[in-house]
Amino acid sequence: MPSAVVAGASGYAGALAARLLHAHPEFELAAVTSRSDAGVRLDELYPYHRVPLTLDAFDVATHGDVDAAIVAYPHGASAPTVSELHERGVRVVDLSADFRLRDPGTYAEWYGEHGAPGLFGHAVYGLPERYREQIRDAHIVANPGCFPTAAVLALAPLADLVADVVIDAKTGVSGAGRAATQKTHFVTVDENVSPYGVARHRHTPEIEQELAALGAEVACQFTPHLLPIDQGELVSCYVTPSRRADLGDVAERFERTYEDEPFVEVVDVPPGVRDVRDTNFCRLHATVDERTGKVLVFAAIDNLWKGAASQAVQNLNLMFGFDETAGLA
């Protein structure tokens, strides 16, 4: 049974990854680490995850002695640790943005200096529905951002049709992380909704990269909005097609693309995020507005699950040859 470590397990996504690996039938969770909460038991921070392990300070001499790692650090901080683990032969899924972009110039433009430039380009983008075969052999997997996960799954079946696209996203507060700030204060969020990162959210180039890889070279209009919910993400995509779109054709594209996918549900009613809460599912609904000619696609995921931790486990399952759904049912 391969052993695994979760580095950065005191954050929301890391803690959930620890829970999933702790209960996983094929992995042994050997250790959990935290820079800020070393010495604290994880089930004290997160009683509901019920992981009875104490958080260690990360030390590659110890924690590099495993088969698999999920690294849940902020971008920038992640790359050096991924690099250290990689050098020790550990196969890593990185939850940060550090290895998602394939163009160094784009990374520099949106994120600044990279923490391990030598590894840039060595990672596989960890969206199983797109890169399943490459993930099986990967040593470093860059787990997708939550919004790109939903947006790319929503738009992939239409890639050759997208002339223009508006992506309006709505997300729960856990996506902003565990740091206590005015933005995450209950009183700020409660009974409120507002856009953020307007015209400059860092998931934009990631979505564009993946759409381009599918053949759609398009500048995306992406705007997230913060909602008074803890988990869940709904991505509403408004596609101006390059040629007339037909509802039957659109339906068939989604059916065909996802018919064998264990974690993508194509449905004929608008999805709600509650439908996918605490699951690895992405729930999709596509339609055509005959009046405007636009194609509308709505994608719901749980930002902490398919948008982060459970997708990381899905990737680990692929990397180690296990049933892709192991530990995720």
Place this chain on the structure above:
Amino acid sequence: MPSAVVAGASGYAGALAARLLHAHPEFELAAVTSRSDAGVRLDELYPYHRVPLTLDAFDVATHGDVDAAIVAYPHGASAPTVSELHERGVRVVDLSADFRLRDPGTYAEWYGEHGAPGLFGHAVYGLPERYREQIRDAHIVANPGCFPTAAVLALAPLADLVADVVIDAKTGVSGAGRAATQKTHFVTVDENVSPYGVARHRHTPEIEQELAALGAEVACQFTPHLLPIDQGELVSCYVTPSRRADLGDVAERFERTYEDEPFVEVVDVPPGVRDVRDTNFCRLHATVDERTGKVLVFAAIDNLWKGAASQAVQNLNLMFGFDETAGLA
């Protein structure tokens, strides 16, 4: 002091209208009526409005003997009552959709048969920022829908620029009305967000009518989403301009259009619905995304206030020659 009646005061918007008129310095609230709750005190249904009146069954012989009326019935049911009151010389603000559309064919297409075809076209569209002078003289004012209020205020300054527009709206549950249904059940809404009325919401033709009146003949892509909040509405508009838009020009348009408006705030940060809760304000933020060339406008209102009841009072203030802000500060 003119006397006023609120017909349909047991619903959310009607009850709020009653509260505003009850506390209004220039009107006397003579009666409140309800088809379903006649005999019940309004402050029993809505303790927080503190209106110590008993709901009557509507009877034009009695309730037509006033100067002003706000009718808060569902569309279809409203027109006959508006007609009765109008015949008695009462000046009416109608909260329903019955008199908002100016084209009978469009009404028939989206709503079906009209309840008072003889009056069709006699109402003024009650958006003071657009039709202030006509409202002063109007006998029937069609109070705008909540989404059109926000969307038209958001887009009016750009009307000559709009080649295409996506309007993604987010609204609280009070917009769905007081009827208890699976859609408004707490457990359905809580921790959820989902689109509804996809490609067929009835506020679409209303928005298009008002944009056309401003010179923008465009098919709008309008989609509302239901949020776990009680009051509040955020409308996110993504405009593809017909020619290159400049941020300075956009800013100046908004400044110029709304500089004298008592209830429109143009701000340089994204608005949240909490900023306008329990007020008649519309809070607007416009920007240009240099990457995509699109113009983004975000409008926040309280759907029960500026989106319904307080805008109705604003209209009554105009109709009766009072300070437009009376009773709304």
Place this chain on the structure above:
Amino acid sequence: MPSAVVAGASGYAGALAARLLHAHPEFELAAVTSRSDAGVRLDELYPYHRVPLTLDAFDVATHGDVDAAIVAYPHGASAPTVSELHERGVRVVDLSADFRLRDPGTYAEWYGEHGAPGLFGHAVYGLPERYREQIRDAHIVANPGCFPTAAVLALAPLADLVADVVIDAKTGVSGAGRAATQKTHFVTVDENVSPYGVARHRHTPEIEQELAALGAEVACQFTPHLLPIDQGELVSCYVTPSRRADLGDVAERFERTYEDEPFVEVVDVPPGVRDVRDTNFCRLHATVDERTGKVLVFAAIDNLWKGAASQAVQNLNLMFGFDETAGLA
């Protein structure tokens, strides 16, 4: 593999019971029934439960041909169906109140006429932590009410000490059931908290019966409050002890009572309902206020899980000789 039916699966507790049995390693979910939603797929009503079965109208000729049943009807309506199934040899867990009380007079006083008086007194009260051995052999198990589950687990270790007790409970809206009413309307509940059933809630005699069975003959002051959460229940118990209580002794009582219980957690910090969301756990914290001499006990459960559906499955596990935790981890 024993087969099971869930009767009344369109309600919240019944639907969850169906989900748990559908995924259970030891039972086969043969059918789900509903009086109101026959013909509808359960995963259409509850996408998040992902049970791909169609709801049938209940017919004992068909649905009585199973080994086990969970009946999730309202009280009064439940007893006749339980009776029918029982006559067919089906072992039944009843989620209603019909078989919880052991004194017919008390039942009559709080609930009225009983629907199957011949079976009155034949059921075992389904709180495994109290009646584990009797449940193993039971043919009818009366699943406890949600509040009694939490209150009895909170007070059992102190039973011989209780001279007086105030039980102040806080619950989520799912406890009020799926019926759409003004009480469960989002706008009523949101940003609100209020007591209900003051001095007359029907869980009072059930709590008193179980405390009496433990030796504490006391009239409980029980008051529930409705909170803006969907699931979760916190029960705050304020015990006036019959003799001076010592913190060490209290702690030892809880430790000793629950040390082998798989689903009771005794902790040294105040519990929150989030700690037990979507689990069969009851989380308990007890302390002594040295100033007042009172013993305080706080119990958190998920009202739909330990307070209803998962406790029913725990009971079925016992009745059929399976690991008590099967399907509940």
Place this chain on the structure above:
Amino acid sequence: MPSAVVAGASGYAGALAARLLHAHPEFELAAVTSRSDAGVRLDELYPYHRVPLTLDAFDVATHGDVDAAIVAYPHGASAPTVSELHERGVRVVDLSADFRLRDPGTYAEWYGEHGAPGLFGHAVYGLPERYREQIRDAHIVANPGCFPTAAVLALAPLADLVADVVIDAKTGVSGAGRAATQKTHFVTVDENVSPYGVARHRHTPEIEQELAALGAEVACQFTPHLLPIDQGELVSCYVTPSRRADLGDVAERFERTYEDEPFVEVVDVPPGVRDVRDTNFCRLHATVDERTGKVLVFAAIDNLWKGAASQAVQNLNLMFGFDETAGLA
């Protein structure tokens, strides 16, 4: 028109006090101050309060030159500033706990060293329903804590009857203040409820002091619980009476005590906090449980209004001889 300053206006209660004084017909809001946010406009921090003033760093040389002050500092930090203002002849309402307790030993026991011992005992406890006449002449008013406000109003009519009392309180998050901590993080609070300050909340001695002043020498069992709402506080009181209580007598006591009070509502249904949101009202419901003999009283207030800022304005109205309801309707 007397001038007023709000010191500590960047916190929730101070900001609301600023809004109320800014819109007050009888006071002129001369300045708002903040230790942490000096230089920031108040309407940037709190758009919804719409107070177009810039926060100053407090300087008694400038800000002492007013007639009235509301000081909204944390306890301990407040006393020295109150003292400075008092020496300048400013009449002060202090929102902190610094001057609420009348016994120095009790203050020391629960709060530690006092910041202005020379003034200890010089303040009037600012509960108008109890100390109206003394408040009129006071130079320093200690605004009551939010829980004591509700609890004392709930119990005052029963003071001579109280042999024992359990006070179970439920409060919104704004009561925890604007500081961003794990406790106030949205994800911590959402879908949760938990007790805090168990057996040691500092409002306990304040409640006991005021009950003793009413003749009830009793050790109160007070426990607050944190709810996922922003504003609002419900206090559930369970009174064991010293002699048999009669419902008619209880009702008459409440009626008599509060019949002339402008801000206390005695009602015959259980109150919800939504009923009093954004108001200075305390809404009370009392009943007798015939089974247990206990008297139950439920009190709802808005913790930021009657529990803090609007009660402070009510006190200022009294101190300066204005209509007690001025600026609070």
